[in-house]
Amino acid sequence: xxxxxxxxxxxxxxxxxxxxxxxxxxALKDQGVEVVFGYPGGAVLPIYDAIFNQNAIRHILVxxxxxxxxAAEGYxxxxxxxxxxxxxxxxxxxxxxxxxxxxxxxxxxVVCLTGQVPTHLIGNDAFQEADTxxxxxxxxxxxxxxxxSEDLARVVHEAFYVARSGRPGPVVIDLPKDILIGPAxxxxxxxxxxxxxxxxxxxxxxxxxxxVALLRAAKRPxxxxxxxxxxxxxxxxxxxxxxxxxxxxxxTNTLMGLGAFPASDPHFLGMLGMHxxxxxxxxxxxxxVMLAIGARFDDRxxxxxxxxSPGSKKIHADIDPSSINKNVAVDxxxxxxxxxxxxALLAEWQRSAARTDTxxxxxxxxxxxxxxxxxxxxFTQSMAPGSIIKPQHAIRRLYEITRxxxxxxxxTTEVGQHQMWAAQHFHFDRPNRWMTSGGLGTMGYxxxxxxxxxxxxxxxxxxxxxxxASILMNIQEMSTLSQYRLPVKVFILNNEYMGMVRQWQExxxxxxYSESYTAALPDFVQLAQSFHAVGLRAKTVDELDDVIREMLxxxxxxxxxxxxxxxxxxxxxxxxxxxxxxxxxxxDQEGRAAGITDEGLVLV
Amino acid sequence: MANPxxxxxxxxxxxxxxxxxxxxxxxxxxxxxxxxxxxxxxTVAPVDRDRGQSRINVVTSGTEMVIAQIKAQLDxxxxxxxxxxxxxxxxxxxxxxxxxxxxxxxxxxxxxxxLADAFRARVVDATTESFVFEMTGNPDKLDAFFxxxxxxxxxxxxxxxxAAIARGxxxx
Numbered sequence: 001x002x003x004x005x006x007x008x009x010x011x012x013x014x015x016x017x018x019x020x021x022x023x024x025x026x027a028l029k030d031q032g033v034e035v036v037f038g039y040p041g042g043a044v045l046p047i048y049d050a051i052f053n054q055n056a057i058r059h060i061l062v063x064x065x066x067x068x069x070x071a072a073e074g075y076x077x078x079x080x081x082x083x084x085x086x087x088x089x090x091x092x093x094x095x096x097x098x099x100x101x102x103x104x105x106x107x108x109x110v111v112c113l114t115g116q117v118p119t120h121l122i123g124n125d126a127f128q129e130a131d132t133x134x135x136x137x138x139x140x141x142x143x144x145x146x147x148x149s150e151d152l153a154r155v156v157h158e159a160f161y162v163a164r165s166g167r168p169g170p171v172v173i174d175l176p177k178d179i180l181i182g183p184a185x186x187x188x189x190x191x192x193x194x195x196x197x198x199x200x201x202x203x204x205x206x207x208x209x210x211x212v213a214l215l216r217a218a219k220r221p222x223x224x225x226x227x228x229x230x231x232x233x234x235x236x237x238x239x240x241x242x243x244x245x246x247x248x249x250x251x252t253n254t255l256m257g258l259g260a261f262p263a264s265d266p267h268f269l270g271m272l273g274m275h276x277x278x279x280x281x282x283x284x285x286x287x288x289v290m291l292a293i294g295a296r297f298d299d300r301x302x303x304x305x306x307x308x309s310p311g312s313k314k315i316h317a318d319i320d321p322s323s324i325n326k327n328v329a330v331d332x333x334x335x336x337x338x339x340x341x342x343x344a345l346l347a348e349w350q351r352s353a354a355r356t357d358t359x360x361x362x363x364x365x366x367x368x369x370x371x372x373x374x375x376x377x378x379f380t381q382s383m384a385p386g387s388i389i390k391p392q393h394a395i396r397r398l399y400e401i402t403r404x405x406x407x408x409x410x411x412t413t414e415v416g417q418h419q420m421w422a423a424q425h426f427h428f429d430r431p432n433r434w435m436t437s438g439g440l441g442t443m444g445y446x447x448x449x450x451x452x453x454x455x456x457x458x459x460x461x462x463x464x465x466x467x468x469a470s471i472l473m474n475i476q477e478m479s480t481l482s483q484y485r486l487p488v489k490v491f492i493l494n495n496e497y498m499g500m501v502r503q504w505q506e507x508x509x510x511x512x513y514s515e516s517y518t519a520a521l522p523d524f525v526q527l528a529q530s531f532h533a534v535g536l537r538a539k540t541v542d543e544l545d546d547v548i549r550e551m552l553x554x555x556x557x558x559x560x561x562x563x564x565x566x567x568x569x570x571x572x573x574x575x576x577x578x579x580x581x582x583x584x585x586x587x588d589q590e591g592r593a594a595g596i597t598d599e600g601l602v603l604v
Numbered sequence: 605m606a607n608p609x610x611x612x613x614x615x616x617x618x619x620x621x622x623x624x625x626x627x628x629x630x631x632x633x634x635x636x637x638x639x640x641x642x643x644x645x646x647t648v649a650p651v652d653r654d655r656g657q658s659r660i661n662v663v664t665s666g667t668e669m670v671i672a673q674i675k676a677q678l679d680x681x682x683x684x685x686x687x688x689x690x691x692x693x694x695x696x697x698x699x700x701x702x703x704x705x706x707x708x709x710x711x712x713x714x715x716x717x718x719l720a721d722a723f724r725a726r727v728v729d730a731t732t733e734s735f736v737f738e739m740t741g742n743p744d745k746l747d748a749f750f751x752x753x754x755x756x757x758x759x760x761x762x763x764x765x766x767a768a769i770a771r772g773x774x775x776x
Contacts, residue, residue: 137627137631138634145626196682196685199680320680321679322673326673
């Protein structure tokens with residue numbers, strides 16, 4: 001039609017042009033975006049103006065751009081959708097960088113829109129100018145600078161595709177102000193394949209057959225599942241559960257994978273790694289066939305590499321080919337989506353004529369039960385009135401009382417000892433319920449992440465298990481929680497120390513507690529009140545349950561300040577540079593850390 | 605297939621077909637520096653203007669595991685279309701061009717010219733005290749020529765880095 005008569009087509013095209021900011025919002029709507037976490041500034045004023053004039057997309061005003069990214073991460077990880085961030089140029093973008101790297105390390109799909117000075121000023125050191133694409137190149141999965149209005153809609157759609165496809169991650173779109181103001185054409189999401197980025201999701205059947213042959217012949221098998229299973233969607237976790245139950249094999253989860261397999265299932269060995277259970281780590285060390293799925297052999301998981309699971313055949317399935325053979329050389333490499341891999345493994349397992357050596361498997365389970373009998377997570381809590389609260393006990397009670405409530409519970413954490421205790425003592429039977437900063441270890445993650453989770457699940461119980469040091473790193477978000485009446489519960493294990501730093505100083509640096517004690521902490525009860533929230537405090541074990549119950553019964557933002565034993569250390573622990581079978585089980589074995597070599601000492 | 609457990613380092617010439625967009629070279633270089641990989645030589649130029657594609661040739665070294673990592677890391681960059689490890693995939697040609705300035709007194713000029721002739725280097729500029737030679741070849745041949753020219757007054761070298769392509773019908 002257009003070919004016959006050029007003029008009406010031209011007219012139609014002109015009509016279709018809208019200001020860039022409007023085109024941007026239209027693209028976001030077409031991508032199904034409902035919420036944006038952001039903070040305004042000069043370069044993004046046109047976008048804020050467009051937001052003002054519509055109701056389809058809700059904007060949540062954070063108090064710091066880092067928190068906007070963590071909130072988007074919490075939103076994304078609890079829903080499986082892409083989280084969206086909107087920040088201004090210069091400091092807005094640089095403040096977001098920590099959140100972006102966090103999302104990169106933990107494979108969280110986030111699209112971050114950054115304002116930029118107008119194209120003709122780029123490179124002139126203009127006010128609030130930063131080389132955002134340069135700064136965020138290693139902090140993102142991919143980034144874009146939109147220099148031409150005609151690219152705007154395409155780039156936005158592509159950014160969402162890149163963020164959620166393959167191994168998910170953060171994507172930045174840098175938007176010069178003239179592009180936001182000037183007219184731009186709109187185009188809907190493309191239906192054609194991306195020209196270059198097409199991750200392999202379907203596993204190679206030959207590799208699946210090899211893997212099942214190894215698993216069938218295994219005498220001491222283990223399944224080691226990570227966050228990739230959760231990223232593959234809820235169905236992947238369900239398939240993992242079926243596969244584990246069908247095979248009868250033991251299963252361990254990484255920190256990021258907690259919830260991918262039900263913690264209440266008898267096949268579950270708990271978390272593995274530096275602060276994982278004795279049975280999970282010993283089973284990893286002594287297994288003869290390991291199936292790693294959606295996990296990346298992180299140094300927190302492997303301990304000393306040359307002593308990592310020395311006698312096993314290793315099968316590694318991952319959506320990211322660069323994760324395979326990166327730290328640990330494996331025998332069978334499967335590239336694909338964790339859900340599809342698990343379905344293929346399950347189908348092949350059911351088809352395979354070979355039988356499992358049930359006697360060997362039973363003997364393996366007896367050995368594992370022997371390790372379990374060590375009860376590596378045990379602690380001693382005196383119940384005498386006035387007794388000091390053990391942090392592990394506080395989390396146990398929090399877990400038990402929330403279970404009694406029967407409510408849907410989401411947990412976020414900050415970073416440190418409390419994070420590890422939460423991973424050990426709070427149990428998850430479903431995926432997407434546990435949000436923690438694993439790869440980057442970002443203190444200050446939990447509060448804004450909880451904010452994002454609560455926005456996505458307004459009726460759920462959302463708890464940030466925190467330490468008193470970490471929580472101060474993004475405490476300003478109390479103001480956001482209050483503005484949007486988000487009833488997040490902040491459960492602070494307060495030992496007045498940067499506990500994990502203090503623990504390492506005790507174990508590795510002769511007990512010289514250099515700068516790990518926080519003097520002049522705020523009064524968290526009054527702090528809560530000044531942010532229009534409720535503050536509670538438990539100082540002794542007999543006060544704990546009442547405080548937890550009151551916290552859960554309060555339909556407002558709550559900070560519960562739990563004074564815990566200042567000297568408690570997080571055990572079990574694989575000291576840095578040690579092997580899985582060299583775990584320290586408790587304080588009576590702390591001397592073992594003294595044997596750490598200089599090589600171990602340099603490890604983080 | 606190369607053995608991933610092999611810990612002896614090898615050199616690899618890797619060709620990468622990328623979208624010719626701003627920042628793509630920075631992405632590749634940043635990947636190498638950020639992850640501590642070697643770059644021995646790097647060339648980049650547009651090769652298909654219709655499709656807007658450029659070709660990057662990078663010579664690197666590492667163990668089999670490291671080189672496999674480099675390829676996997678390159679392959680997951682969004683603007684990367686295809687990767688070929690020319691060293692692993694079979695016979696290939698690697699060529700580099702260099703401009704070589706030699707400043708020498710009269711008695712050495714004849715020798716310099718004779719050697720240049722033997723190496724098929726062309727004189728592209730001459731004064732009474734100097735020559736600039738242009739020479740193409742694999743990097744080893746260039747290195748050998750520089751060694752010979754050094755005592756004759758080698759003053760400056762400008763080289764392009766390696767362009768590489770597979771022999772026969774195989775394409776990237």
